[in-house]
Amino acid sequence: MLHNKSFVKKTKGGKVMKQVREHYLRDDIYCGAPSCTVCDSSGARLSSSASTILVVDTNVVLNQIDLLENSAIDDVVVLSIVLEEVKNKNMSVYNRLRAICSNSNRKFFVFSNEYHRDTYVKEMSGETKNDRNDRAIRVATQWYQKHLGGAVKVLLVTNDKENKRKASEEGICAETVESYVKSLDRPDLLDLLVRPSSEDAEMADVEDHRPSKRKVIYSEHKPMSEITSGLHRGIYHQGKLRVNRYNPFEAYVGSESIGDEIIIYGRSNMNRAFDGDIVAVELLPEDQWQGEKSLSIVGEEDEDEDEDVHLAPNSADDAPRTTPQQGSTGVINAGSSRPSGRIVGIIKRNWHSYCGSLEPMPMPGGSRGVAYALFVSKDRRFPKIRIQTRQLENLLDKRIMVSVDSWDRQSRYPSGHYVRTIGDIGDRDTESEVVLIENDINSRPFSAQVLACLPPLPWSVSSEDLSIPFRQDLRHLRVFSVDPPGCKDIDDALHCYALPNGNFEVGVHIADVTNFVFPGTPLDDEASQRGTSVYLVERRIDMLPKPLTEDVCSLRSDVERLAFSVIWVPSADYWEFIFSKKISTLAFCIWVHTHRFALALFMYVQEMTPEADIISTRYTKSVIKSAAALSYVEAQARMDDSRLMDPVTTDLRNMNSLAKKMRLRRIERGALTLASAEVKFQIDTETHDPLDIGMYQIREANQMVEEFMLAANVSVAQQILKSFPLCSLLRRHPTPTKEMLEPLLRVSAAIGLNLDVSSSKALADSLDLAVGGDPYFNKLIRILATRCMSQAVYFCSGDLSPPEYHHYGLATPLYTHFTSPIRRYADVIVHRLLAASIGISKLPSVFQDRLQLTSIADNLNYRHRNAQMAGRASVELHTLIYFRKRPTDTEARIVKIRSNGFFVFVPKYGIEGPVYLTTRAEKGSGEWYVDEQEQKIKKMDGSFSYSILQTVQIHMEVVEPQPNRPKLQLTLI
């Protein structure tokens, strides 16, 4: 049956157009009940014994998705109109609903009512879209009732009063979610329910100490039409709200329309917006633009929130933003202050579930009843959330997850509902779990479908593997790997061979993961979703299942493994050229089995002569047998021990000297030696408690391996880009802008250091020259420089123009990731590209679709960043556990000056935190003032001053100012 839909639509240009679409109605859409005799039941999803089938309304899905995700709810029919409405309103809920529907363990059936001949309803004149959709839901429910006869009860679950009333009139069983859940007699499910806002009045008991509660706290959000026209006229600005990680009362909205970030101070200006929401902002009049307030460490509102001690940030993306300081120096310069604004409306909410705990409170009298509690998120960017619970006594000492439902103008806090319990507060496993959840890391075990993709175990190299023509047998080579101690996922190995003429053949072998992970399989999908392995202090969350990660792919010693290797052969011309020019530093031959080393040579020659093709490069899949799996410490010890003369040690020494030369050349090109404060824990094997922490020590062996890996990555990047200019996955590091380097320049100016930031080469040189009075000074400057820069990102080469491919930190025009396919999905993709580019396999179809590749790259960036954040959070967690029992005095360096104190960096433990010079009570007493020029904080009478980078002695101790939120406190000695 054919039917035409016609509707009007506004185009991007603002024109109103009539659209006509065909709409085919079918008679081959089945009901999904296996007991049905009329329909084809091959696709049936509902259980055959179901006594009740639920049809859910859109508002139920939108608000109660947490309930639907609970396995107690089953035999649900999801109508396509509901899916469509949900999709238009909230994409994340839509994705969750789709996930439930496709989960084979859940009995959710999607009924395409919009295309069914009997359930399609035509819009009546004067009927709103909403009413029409409600009617469609009722018609479909009725159809189900009639279709299934009396055998099954069909229940419409709706929270829309009007819809329920009409349904009852039409003889459909309809219930609200509350009454349905109550009828199930499962009190734990009741907590998952979202309360309709009409029950607000009862919540007064929680906050009866606030007499003014009912007064309006926040200004009204403007209606959408007004926002749209405001955006058009340029009085409002649209952007994503980002709340300062370190100060929840300060947020930024990056606005394209004014080309700058708008700062939003305070909860009332933020007007109920959450981090990540798309908001409309109105600029405040210029005389209200504040520059100063944010510069004190403490939040300005009456709430007792302040700065925590954190790990030192590693890049500009992690660090709290600061505004140029003014006012405090006495110079009022309104023109240069950053625009401040207030939020007038929220265009798109970014609400999800948050981890945290309940604010401690006395148990209410009748303990069985419903209680209201305030939930405090662990992430300080989010406000407290008010929830209602029936199991308060169970939840008080637990970490729980809570979702936000609404936030009305009268309440200071948003209201939400309980989702699930994670575990006991303070328990290390629970807290680690929280870290994972907060960073959206999937730590669930691999599904059966994924595990089914694994090769049969135990696996070993078979004769079939060897007989493949493109796989070269390199088992005779003396290959070895150098990794961190205890590393089980060894994805790279090296070899170095002295040739008779005094030259060397160097090879890098990377685990051949793509031999086991085929595109399009569930294993591949799972890996691409996870994106990366996550390393926490005490555990590792793998990207690939354990057998692959630790055994089949891992290049362990003394077993034959498959690898991906590359070989370069210098031609005779090349040697003539080298000798004719008498370039002694280049007088070694490299026959490289990995790409990276060869590239370094390749590029160097290129600089001097146009005959860039004098080295031929060969990439090959291979079979290797590792002779030794060394740790960095072992490798270093072997190299340093002059008595050892065994073959592996000699290889190591040779490689080290090569690596040093390569490193030198890289630095000459302008590569930056950046530094970050990485820490390392010694973990008690029994209790998993941290025993000791210290800075991660970088040895020559680390640098050696790193050097070869860098060169490998660069050369693979060239190779794949040459073959696939539009669909290669590369990694770029954007050049930092002047504004980003501003904090670094201010610090260096204050201490009289002259940094040239015009290019990476200039910066590298001036960083080398920056040697202060003590050995740590240079590293400190490098750490400060590193955190001014943004992070490197993956991208699809078709999306950007070649000059933008540049990697600033490594000073190479091209870079990618190739060397760790076991723990990074990007490398898996690059392996496939490389294999296709040398013609040994076909390019998977993903690469045909640039949009899909871009979305993979975006996901990888997101996962990569989350993995890093999780790693840092895990270190912070363990730092806290460590210092809980060990208050310590130590040395620290001042890295940032604030009006009431300063931030210090503790090199020994890699942490950074605030030190207050004034207590909170005497805030603003004016005893101290900041000298912006010299980056000093001085006492008013001039008797005392602290300047930036100065060394101070501090005391570190764990305190718990608010229950369940322990933090590290730093005080000056």
Added chain:
Amino acid sequence: MEYVSPEGLRLDGRRPMEMRQIRAEIGAVSKADGSAVFEMGNTKVIAAVYGPREVQNRSQQLSDKALVRCEYNMANFSTGDRMRKPKGDRRSTEISLVIRQTLEECILTHLMPRSQIDIYVQVLQADGGTRSACINAATLALADAGIPMRDLVTSCSAGYLNSTPLLDLNYVEDSAGGPDVTVGILPKLDKVTLLQMDSKLPIDILENVIQLATEGCKAIANYIREILLENTKELEYRRGS
């Protein structure tokens, strides 16, 4: 964007292998020697054929075969926005050429030397797949005009979106930017006379998509044959025999 739902339905309710509703009518322009209207869903095309007749421009006359000319254009009202479409723009020139070449292949031109056949196709309503609809309309019109042909030519398009081959793309699917393969065949002779593709496709998938489009062409051919038969019967009836 989701063009095929997990339930296997396209945006307009079709399944991936289903065509839109087709409808054809012979004899829409009584002045022409042969004419037809062809509809594929909301795409509606009218075709008129004049000839074989004397060559208008003597210099173009071919001594061994007939001259086939084709003119394609879109009515100003055929799309939602009423844009003035300049005659002879690149797109319509290209489509004119494609239609002419496809049809010339099956007209027995050597039987009509020194004559000219004019085919005019106009899109009345555009909703994707105009190229195919034009060829189908023109075949019908040629048959109506009684021009000797080797076989009917029928055409249909297929695409590949959301990793699914889709038959007969409509405008929304067509503008998704995915591959769009138009195939024209001589159904009885089982020969391909037209094969065009926008965008890119891996070779093994291309085969499936072409196969699908060919199936579509065959279905259209059956329908066109029915229509012709019906028309012939009607003519027979009118003659009173």
